[in-house]
Amino acid sequence: MAAPNPVTTFLYFKWEPLHEREKPYVIYMDVPDGVPSRNFTLEPGPPETVHDIRPHVDDFTLDRHGFEIRRQPLGIDDFSPQAVESKYLPTLETLLREALGAECRIVWFDWRLRSGNKSKTDLPAGTKVELEDRLVYLTPVRAAHVDQSRQAAVQRVYHHMGADAEALLKKRVRIINLWRPIRGPVESYPLAYCDGSTVPPDRLVSMDVVRSTYVGESYNLLPHEGYRWHYLSGQTRDEVVLMKMYDSSEDVEAWCCPHASFPGDEGPTAAMRESIEARALVFTES
Numbered sequence: 572m573a574a575p576n577p578v579t580t581f582l583y584f585k586w587e588p589l590h591e592r593e594k595p596y597v598i599y600m601d602v603p604d605g606v607p608s609r610n611f612t613l614e615p616g617p618p619e620t621v622h623d624i625r626p627h628v629d630d631f632t633l634d635r636h637g638f639e640i641r642r643q644p645l646g647i648d649d650f651s652p653q654a655v656e657s658k659y660l661p662t663l664e665t666l667l668r669e670a671l672g673a674e675c676r677i678v679w680f681d682w683r684l685r686s687g688n689k690s691k692t693d694l695p696a697g698t699k700v701e702l703e704d705r706l707v708y709l710t711p712v713r714a715a716h717v718d719q720s721r722q723a724a725v726q727r728v729y730h731h732m733g734a735d736a737e738a739l740l741k742k743r744v745r746i747i748n749l750w751r752p753i754r755g756p757v758e759s760y761p762l763a764y765c766d767g768s769t770v771p772p773d774r775l776v777s778m779d780v781v782r783s784t785y786v787g788e789s790y791n792l793l794p795h796e797g798y799r800w801h802y803l804s805g806q807t808r809d810e811v812v813l814m815k816m817y818d819s820s821e822d823v824e825a826w827c828c829p830h831a832s833f834p835g836d837e838g839p840t841a842a843m844r845e846s847i848e849a850r851a852l853v854f855t856e857s
Contacts, residue, residue, distance in 0.1 A: 574804070577621050579833040581763070581800075582613040582714040584776045584791035595791070596779040611778070613714050616794040621763050621833060623804045631801070633670070633747075637767025637828030638801075638814045641666055645808040650684060650753065650847065652706070663749050663811075663849055670813060675855045676739075680731050682849040685709045687759045711760040711832035711844060715792040717816055718850065719746050720777050723788035724817035727852060730785070743855045746816040750848040756805040758836040759844045764814055765792075766799040767825025792829055802833075816850070820857075 584595070589610065597609040624631060628640050643666050647658050656679075664677050686708040719727065724746050729736045750762060775790040803810060814828040835841070 574623070576623055577802075577833070577835070578618050579621055579763075580615040580618055581792075581831045581833065583616045583794045584714075584778075585612045585614045586776070586793060587611070590776075594779060595776060596781060598781040600781070600783040611791075613791075616715075617796075619798065619800055621800045621802050624801050625804045628803065633813060633815055633825075634818075634820075634823040635768065635825060636801075637825035638764045638812060639670065640803060641670055641811045641813060642809055643811055645751065645753065655682060655847070655849075659847075660849060663851075666749070666811060667747065667813075667851065667853065671853070671855065673855045673857070675853050678731055678852040678854075680727065680850060680852060682847065683709055684753075684845070684847055685711055686843060686845045687711055688843040688845070708845075711762075711846075713831055713833070715765065715829050715831045717775065717790040717792075717827045717829050718748060719816040720775075720788040720790050721817065722777070724819075726787070731852060739854050740819075743857055744817070744819040745853040745855075746850060747853055748814045748816055748848055748850050749811050750814065750846060751811045752806055752808055752844060752846045754842060754845045755807040755810075756842075757844050757846075758805075758841040759834075760832040760837075761802050761804070761806065761835045761844070762812065762846070763800045763802045763831055763833050764812065765829040766801065767815065767828045769795075769797050769799045770825075770827065770829060771795065771797070790827075790829070798829075 593610060595611040602608055632639050643662065646662055647654055660679050667677055668675060724744065728740055728744060732739055774793045774795045776793060778789055778791050780787045780789050814830055816827060818826040
């Protein structure tokens with residue numbers, strides 16, 4: 572008998588009068604005294620069911636739902652920047668090409684390690700997270716969000732592709748996040764992904780993300796009773812979630828995939844979740 576689907580709460584953006592005149596932002600670097608590092612709050616939404624896709628894992632696709640599951644051996648145990656960039660990312664390129672079934676140009680612009688183990692993520696008091704440091708483990712994110720806004724995706728193309736940007740923007744542009752555990756199966760803080768076809772545009776709130784080297788923009792979510800959340804129970808190191816953060820095509824049911832972690836098995840014997848995510852710009856003819 573299958574285990575019941577978990578019921579949980581996600582953190583959602585809290586809209587306040589301030590945001591009528593001041594755009595939401597978060598700053599990941601040192602700020603002057605008296606300047607808040609962010610100007611918004613998050614609050615738990617209503618209880619929501621997270622549907623386990625394990626029994627029908629192959630039914631979900633990037634174009635219809637904004638995410639899909641692919642299988643590929645992890646292949647490495649060394650997650651130094653040199654190993655990730657020279658050994659791991661090339662294997663993901665192969666996976667992406669198989670998933671998309673089309674000739675594509677792939678450009679990696681970000682990858683991150685995360686851990687639920689506080690000994691790896693806690694920093695000394697007063698220390699700011701430096702997002703450019705790939706050796707820093709970040710904590711799982713409880714807030715429902717999309718990594719890139721529509722505007723930010725186009726900005727990424729100009730930023731990373733230089734003189735080729737104008738021509739590439741005439742093609743189909745996607746930003747895809749490939750997420751997997753590096754220790755598995757996942758028990759603590761699994762990742763949930765929202766069916767992108769259930770996300771109304773007016774539930775997405777643009778937020779500036781300010782780093783020492785780049786200012787981007789992402790979406791936080793407002794609550795909505797129509798969201799449909801999913802996860803893959805017991806996800807192993809050899810199972811990869813592909814999630815769309817952007818798609819320029821207007822002929823798809825889901826152009827993005829909001830996501831967030833949620834408490835799973837947090838008992839004393841539960842293995843702490845550790846994961847890696849990599850983000851790519853993907854250019855195809857259609």
